[in-house]
Amino acid sequence: MKELYHKLQGMRFIDPHIHMTSRTTDDYERMALLGVKAIIEPAFWLGQPRTSVGSFRDYFNSLVGWERFRASQFGIKHYCTIGLNAKEANDEALAEQVMEILPRYLQKEGVVGVGEIGFDDQTAQEEKYFRLQLELAKKYQLPVQIHTPHRDKKRGTLRSMEICLEHGLDPGMVIIDHNNEETIEKVLDLGFWVAFTIYPRTKMGNERMVKLVETYGADRIIVDSSADWGVSDPLAVPKTAYMMLEKGIPMAQIEAVTYKNALLAYGQSGQFEEADWLQSQPIDKAELYGGNGVLRGQNPQEELNKNIIE
Numbered sequence: 001m002k003e004l005y006h007k008l009q010g011m012r013f014i015d016p017h018i019h020m021t022s023r024t025t026d027d028y029e030r031m032a033l034l035g036v037k038a039i040i041e042p043a044f045w046l047g048q049p050r051t052s053v054g055s056f057r058d059y060f061n062s063l064v065g066w067e068r069f070r071a072s073q074f075g076i077k078h079y080c081t082i083g084l085n086a087k088e089a090n091d092e093a094l095a096e097q098v099m100e101i102l103p104r105y106l107q108k109e110g111v112v113g114v115g116e117i118g119f120d121d122q123t124a125q126e127e128k129y130f131r132l133q134l135e136l137a138k139k140y141q142l143p144v145q146i147h148t149p150h151r152d153k154k155r156g157t158l159r160s161m162e163i164c165l166e167h168g169l170d171p172g173m174v175i176i177d178h179n180n181e182e183t184i185e186k187v188l189d190l191g192f193w194v195a196f197t198i199y200p201r202t203k204m205g206n207e208r209m210v211k212l213v214e215t216y217g218a219d220r221i222i223v224d225s226s227a228d229w230g231v232s233d234p235l236a237v238p239k240t241a242y243m244m245l246e247k248g249i250p251m252a253q254i255e256a257v258t259y260k261n262a263l264l265a266y267g268q269s270g271q272f273e274e275a276d277w278l279q280s281q282p283i284d285k286a287e288l289y290g291g292n293g294v295l296r297g298q299n300p301q302e303e304l305n306k307n308i309i310e
Protein backbone atom coordinates (compact mmCIF):
# COMPACT_ATOMS: atom_id res chain seq x y z
CA MET A 1 0.00 0.00 0.00
CA LYS A 2 2.82 2.42 0.88
CA GLU A 3 4.58 1.90 -2.43
CA LEU A 4 1.34 2.26 -4.36
CA TYR A 5 0.56 5.43 -2.44
CA HIS A 6 3.91 7.05 -3.24
CA LYS A 7 4.07 5.94 -6.83
CA LEU A 8 0.54 7.14 -7.65
CA GLN A 9 0.86 10.54 -5.94
CA GLY A 10 -0.84 13.26 -7.96
CA MET A 11 -2.81 10.86 -10.14
CA ARG A 12 -6.61 10.87 -10.29
CA PHE A 13 -8.86 7.89 -10.91
CA ILE A 14 -12.47 7.11 -11.67
CA ASP A 15 -13.86 3.65 -10.95
CA PRO A 16 -16.94 3.59 -13.19
CA HIS A 17 -18.26 0.26 -11.93
CA ILE A 18 -18.17 -0.55 -8.23
CA HIS A 19 -20.86 -1.73 -5.79
CA MET A 20 -19.97 0.21 -2.67
CA THR A 21 -23.16 -0.80 -0.85
CA SER A 22 -21.34 -4.11 -0.30
CA ARG A 23 -18.03 -2.57 0.80
CA THR A 24 -16.63 -1.15 4.01
CA THR A 25 -15.41 2.27 5.10
CA ASP A 26 -11.82 0.89 5.01
CA ASP A 27 -12.31 0.44 1.29
CA TYR A 28 -13.44 4.04 0.90
CA GLU A 29 -10.42 5.26 2.88
CA ARG A 30 -7.92 3.29 0.83
CA MET A 31 -9.55 4.26 -2.46
CA ALA A 32 -9.45 7.96 -1.55
CA LEU A 33 -5.81 7.70 -0.48
CA LEU A 34 -4.82 6.19 -3.82
CA GLY A 35 -6.54 8.98 -5.76
CA VAL A 36 -9.99 7.61 -6.60
CA LYS A 37 -12.01 10.81 -7.02
CA ALA A 38 -15.29 9.60 -8.44
CA ILE A 39 -17.15 6.32 -8.70
CA ILE A 40 -20.23 5.00 -10.45
CA GLU A 41 -22.33 2.40 -8.66
CA PRO A 42 -24.54 0.44 -11.04
CA ALA A 43 -27.82 -0.95 -9.75
CA PHE A 44 -27.47 -4.71 -9.82
CA TRP A 45 -28.62 -7.83 -8.05
CA LEU A 46 -27.81 -8.41 -4.42
CA GLY A 47 -26.81 -12.07 -4.46
CA GLN A 48 -30.30 -13.39 -3.87
CA PRO A 49 -33.56 -12.50 -5.57
CA ARG A 50 -35.69 -9.67 -4.22
CA THR A 51 -39.30 -10.55 -3.58
CA SER A 52 -41.05 -7.20 -3.95
CA VAL A 53 -40.80 -3.89 -5.74
CA GLY A 54 -40.37 -2.16 -2.39
CA SER A 55 -36.92 -3.75 -2.05
CA PHE A 56 -35.94 -2.24 -5.38
CA ARG A 57 -37.29 1.14 -4.36
CA ASP A 58 -35.32 1.14 -1.11
CA TYR A 59 -32.18 0.01 -2.93
CA PHE A 60 -32.48 2.73 -5.59
CA ASN A 61 -33.12 5.27 -2.83
CA SER A 62 -29.94 4.19 -1.06
CA LEU A 63 -27.94 4.55 -4.30
CA VAL A 64 -29.01 8.17 -4.72
CA GLY A 65 -29.08 8.86 -0.99
CA TRP A 66 -27.22 7.19 1.83
CA GLU A 67 -24.44 5.62 -0.24
CA ARG A 68 -23.75 8.91 -1.97
CA PHE A 69 -23.49 10.57 1.43
CA ARG A 70 -21.26 7.80 2.79
CA ALA A 71 -18.84 8.23 -0.14
CA SER A 72 -18.78 12.00 0.37
CA GLN A 73 -17.61 11.46 3.94
CA PHE A 74 -14.43 9.96 2.52
CA GLY A 75 -13.92 12.60 -0.18
CA ILE A 76 -15.26 10.53 -3.07
CA LYS A 77 -18.01 11.68 -5.46
CA HIS A 78 -20.58 8.94 -5.90
CA TYR A 79 -22.82 8.53 -8.95
CA CYS A 80 -24.99 5.65 -10.03
CA THR A 81 -26.74 4.00 -12.91
CA ILE A 82 -30.28 2.72 -12.44
CA GLY A 83 -31.83 -0.31 -14.08
CA LEU A 84 -33.34 -3.75 -13.77
CA ASN A 85 -30.53 -6.33 -13.83
CA ALA A 86 -30.72 -9.29 -16.19
CA LYS A 87 -31.02 -11.94 -13.51
CA GLU A 88 -34.10 -10.45 -11.89
CA ALA A 89 -35.64 -9.63 -15.27
CA ASN A 90 -36.61 -13.31 -15.31
CA ASP A 91 -39.26 -12.71 -12.63
CA GLU A 92 -41.84 -11.19 -14.93
CA ALA A 93 -44.42 -10.07 -12.38
CA LEU A 94 -41.76 -8.24 -10.39
CA ALA A 95 -39.98 -6.92 -13.49
CA GLU A 96 -43.17 -5.24 -14.64
CA GLN A 97 -43.43 -3.36 -11.36
CA VAL A 98 -39.76 -2.35 -11.42
CA MET A 99 -40.15 -0.97 -14.95
CA GLU A 100 -42.85 1.33 -13.64
CA ILE A 101 -40.62 2.98 -11.06
CA LEU A 102 -37.48 3.30 -13.25
CA PRO A 103 -38.37 6.58 -15.03
CA ARG A 104 -38.64 8.42 -11.73
CA TYR A 105 -35.10 7.37 -10.73
CA LEU A 106 -33.55 7.90 -14.16
CA GLN A 107 -34.39 11.59 -13.88
CA LYS A 108 -32.70 12.08 -10.53
CA GLU A 109 -29.54 14.11 -10.04
CA GLY A 110 -26.31 12.08 -10.21
CA VAL A 111 -27.86 9.25 -12.21
CA VAL A 112 -25.45 8.92 -15.12
CA GLY A 113 -26.96 6.08 -17.10
CA VAL A 114 -29.27 3.12 -17.43
CA GLY A 115 -27.49 0.12 -15.95
CA GLU A 116 -26.31 -2.38 -15.45
CA ILE A 117 -28.56 -4.15 -17.92
CA GLY A 118 -28.13 -6.85 -20.54
CA PHE A 119 -27.96 -10.62 -20.44
CA ASP A 120 -27.29 -13.25 -17.80
CA ASP A 121 -28.68 -16.56 -19.07
CA GLN A 122 -29.71 -14.99 -22.38
CA THR A 123 -33.40 -15.82 -21.94
CA ALA A 124 -36.37 -14.31 -23.76
CA GLN A 125 -37.43 -12.46 -20.60
CA GLU A 126 -34.00 -10.91 -20.26
CA GLU A 127 -34.12 -9.76 -23.85
CA LYS A 128 -37.57 -8.25 -23.38
CA TYR A 129 -36.54 -6.06 -20.44
CA PHE A 130 -33.20 -5.23 -22.00
CA ARG A 131 -35.00 -3.83 -25.03
CA LEU A 132 -37.52 -1.91 -22.93
CA GLN A 133 -34.72 -0.31 -20.94
CA LEU A 134 -32.82 0.68 -24.10
CA GLU A 135 -35.93 2.61 -25.05
CA LEU A 136 -35.85 4.33 -21.65
CA ALA A 137 -32.20 5.29 -22.24
CA LYS A 138 -33.16 6.88 -25.53
CA LYS A 139 -36.10 8.69 -23.98
CA TYR A 140 -34.02 10.18 -21.17
CA GLN A 141 -30.88 10.60 -23.33
CA LEU A 142 -28.70 8.61 -20.96
CA PRO A 143 -25.69 6.39 -21.61
CA VAL A 144 -26.25 2.63 -21.24
CA GLN A 145 -24.04 0.43 -19.10
CA ILE A 146 -24.16 -3.16 -20.30
CA HIS A 147 -23.31 -6.21 -18.23
CA THR A 148 -22.16 -9.02 -20.53
CA PRO A 149 -22.83 -12.60 -19.38
CA HIS A 150 -20.20 -14.72 -17.69
CA ARG A 151 -21.39 -17.84 -19.53
CA ASP A 152 -21.26 -17.83 -23.31
CA LYS A 153 -19.76 -14.34 -23.20
CA LYS A 154 -18.90 -13.86 -26.83
CA ARG A 155 -22.38 -14.66 -28.08
CA GLY A 156 -24.00 -12.57 -25.34
CA THR A 157 -21.76 -9.60 -26.11
CA LEU A 158 -22.48 -9.73 -29.83
CA ARG A 159 -26.21 -10.06 -29.23
CA SER A 160 -26.20 -7.14 -26.82
CA MET A 161 -24.56 -4.90 -29.40
CA GLU A 162 -26.87 -6.06 -32.21
CA ILE A 163 -29.90 -5.27 -30.10
CA CYS A 164 -28.56 -1.79 -29.25
CA LEU A 165 -28.04 -1.07 -32.93
CA GLU A 166 -31.50 -2.42 -33.75
CA HIS A 167 -32.98 0.11 -31.33
CA GLY A 168 -31.06 2.89 -33.02
CA LEU A 169 -28.71 3.60 -30.13
CA ASP A 170 -25.51 5.48 -30.89
CA PRO A 171 -22.65 3.07 -29.95
CA GLY A 172 -20.90 6.11 -28.48
CA MET A 173 -23.64 6.17 -25.81
CA VAL A 174 -23.15 2.52 -24.83
CA ILE A 175 -20.52 1.09 -22.50
CA ILE A 176 -20.05 -2.66 -22.90
CA ASP A 177 -18.59 -4.05 -19.68
CA HIS A 178 -16.77 -7.21 -18.57
CA ASN A 179 -14.94 -7.66 -21.89
CA ASN A 180 -12.00 -9.96 -22.50
CA GLU A 181 -9.49 -10.80 -25.23
CA GLU A 182 -12.22 -12.58 -27.20
CA THR A 183 -14.62 -9.65 -27.38
CA ILE A 184 -12.47 -6.50 -27.53
CA GLU A 185 -11.93 -6.35 -31.27
CA LYS A 186 -15.56 -6.62 -32.26
CA VAL A 187 -16.67 -4.09 -29.64
CA LEU A 188 -14.05 -1.57 -30.77
CA ASP A 189 -14.89 -2.17 -34.44
CA LEU A 190 -18.55 -1.39 -33.86
CA GLY A 191 -17.71 1.87 -32.05
CA PHE A 192 -18.89 1.01 -28.51
CA TRP A 193 -16.96 1.82 -25.34
CA VAL A 194 -15.05 -1.23 -24.10
CA ALA A 195 -14.86 -1.66 -20.33
CA PHE A 196 -12.79 -4.28 -18.54
CA THR A 197 -13.33 -5.56 -15.04
CA ILE A 198 -10.12 -6.31 -13.18
CA TYR A 199 -10.90 -9.20 -10.85
CA PRO A 200 -8.14 -10.27 -8.50
CA ARG A 201 -8.27 -13.98 -9.38
CA THR A 202 -10.22 -14.63 -12.55
CA LYS A 203 -10.90 -13.08 -15.92
CA MET A 204 -8.89 -9.93 -16.44
CA GLY A 205 -5.83 -9.68 -14.23
CA ASN A 206 -3.89 -6.42 -14.35
CA GLU A 207 -1.15 -7.98 -16.49
CA ARG A 208 -3.57 -9.04 -19.17
CA MET A 209 -5.02 -5.53 -19.13
CA VAL A 210 -1.56 -4.05 -19.67
CA LYS A 211 -1.10 -6.30 -22.69
CA LEU A 212 -4.43 -5.20 -24.16
CA VAL A 213 -3.48 -1.53 -23.93
CA GLU A 214 -0.10 -2.32 -25.49
CA THR A 215 -1.91 -4.02 -28.36
CA TYR A 216 -4.99 -1.85 -28.90
CA GLY A 217 -4.01 1.53 -27.41
CA ALA A 218 -6.27 3.46 -25.07
CA ASP A 219 -9.10 4.82 -27.23
CA ARG A 220 -12.53 3.92 -25.85
CA ILE A 221 -11.02 1.50 -23.33
CA ILE A 222 -12.12 1.77 -19.69
CA VAL A 223 -10.86 -0.08 -16.60
CA ASP A 224 -13.09 -0.79 -13.60
CA SER A 225 -13.17 -3.02 -10.53
CA SER A 226 -16.80 -4.20 -10.40
CA ALA A 227 -16.02 -4.79 -6.73
CA ASP A 228 -19.07 -6.12 -4.88
CA TRP A 229 -20.01 -8.71 -2.24
CA GLY A 230 -17.87 -11.35 -3.96
CA VAL A 231 -14.11 -11.86 -4.22
CA SER A 232 -13.09 -8.58 -5.83
CA ASP A 233 -10.73 -5.64 -5.36
CA PRO A 234 -11.93 -2.05 -4.82
CA LEU A 235 -8.38 -0.86 -5.56
CA ALA A 236 -8.24 -2.53 -8.97
CA VAL A 237 -8.20 0.74 -10.94
CA PRO A 238 -5.22 2.38 -9.15
CA LYS A 239 -3.42 -0.97 -9.03
CA THR A 240 -3.79 -1.37 -12.79
CA ALA A 241 -2.43 2.16 -13.27
CA TYR A 242 0.52 1.21 -11.08
CA MET A 243 1.26 -1.87 -13.13
CA MET A 244 0.98 0.12 -16.35
CA LEU A 245 3.48 2.65 -15.01
CA GLU A 246 5.84 -0.20 -14.12
CA LYS A 247 5.54 -1.65 -17.62
CA GLY A 248 6.25 1.69 -19.29
CA ILE A 249 2.79 2.44 -20.74
CA PRO A 250 2.69 6.18 -21.61
CA MET A 251 1.05 8.36 -18.95
CA ALA A 252 -1.53 9.73 -21.41
CA GLN A 253 -2.78 6.19 -22.10
CA ILE A 254 -2.92 5.32 -18.41
CA GLU A 255 -4.93 8.46 -17.73
CA ALA A 256 -7.28 7.65 -20.59
CA VAL A 257 -8.19 4.14 -19.41
CA THR A 258 -8.32 4.89 -15.67
CA TYR A 259 -9.93 8.35 -15.73
CA LYS A 260 -10.62 10.31 -18.89
CA ASN A 261 -12.54 7.77 -20.98
CA ALA A 262 -15.02 7.11 -18.18
CA LEU A 263 -15.48 10.86 -17.85
CA LEU A 264 -16.15 11.20 -21.58
CA ALA A 265 -18.51 8.23 -21.76
CA TYR A 266 -20.66 9.00 -18.71
CA GLY A 267 -20.22 12.77 -19.05
CA GLN A 268 -22.70 12.47 -21.92
CA SER A 269 -25.40 12.17 -19.26
CA GLY A 270 -24.86 15.83 -18.35
CA GLN A 271 -24.63 14.59 -14.74
CA PHE A 272 -20.94 13.70 -14.49
CA GLU A 273 -18.49 16.61 -14.53
CA GLU A 274 -14.91 16.90 -13.37
CA ALA A 275 -15.70 20.19 -11.67
CA ASP A 276 -17.92 18.22 -9.24
CA TRP A 277 -14.90 16.68 -7.55
CA LEU A 278 -12.13 19.16 -8.39
CA GLN A 279 -13.93 21.86 -6.42
CA SER A 280 -15.02 19.65 -3.56
CA GLN A 281 -15.64 21.02 -0.10
CA PRO A 282 -13.61 20.00 2.97
CA ILE A 283 -15.00 16.88 4.59
CA ASP A 284 -16.86 17.15 7.86
CA LYS A 285 -17.18 13.62 9.16
CA ALA A 286 -19.58 14.77 11.85
CA GLU A 287 -22.15 15.58 9.17
CA LEU A 288 -25.40 13.68 9.20
CA TYR A 289 -27.70 12.33 6.51
CA GLY A 290 -31.26 11.77 7.61
CA GLY A 291 -29.99 11.97 11.19
CA ASN A 292 -27.34 9.29 10.65
CA GLY A 293 -23.56 9.69 10.25
CA VAL A 294 -20.51 7.50 9.65
CA LEU A 295 -18.72 8.15 12.94
CA ARG A 296 -20.93 5.97 15.14
CA GLY A 297 -20.19 8.20 18.14
CA GLN A 298 -16.40 8.30 17.58
CA ASN A 299 -14.28 11.40 17.13
CA PRO A 300 -13.19 12.32 13.63
CA GLN A 301 -9.75 10.81 13.14
CA GLU A 302 -7.96 12.09 10.10
CA GLU A 303 -4.88 10.42 11.59
CA LEU A 304 -6.41 7.14 10.54
CA ASN A 305 -5.17 7.66 6.99
CA LYS A 306 -1.58 7.59 8.12
CA ASN A 307 -2.03 4.17 9.66
CA ILE A 308 -3.36 2.80 6.42
CA ILE A 309 -0.37 3.74 4.30
CA GLU A 310 2.23 2.50 6.78
Ligand SMILES: [Zn+2]
Residues within 6 Å of the ligand: 017, 019, 042, 044, 116, 226
Ligand atom coordinates in the same frame (compact mmCIF):
# COMPACT_ATOMS: atom_id res chain seq x y z
ZN1 LIG B 1 -21.68 -4.92 -11.51
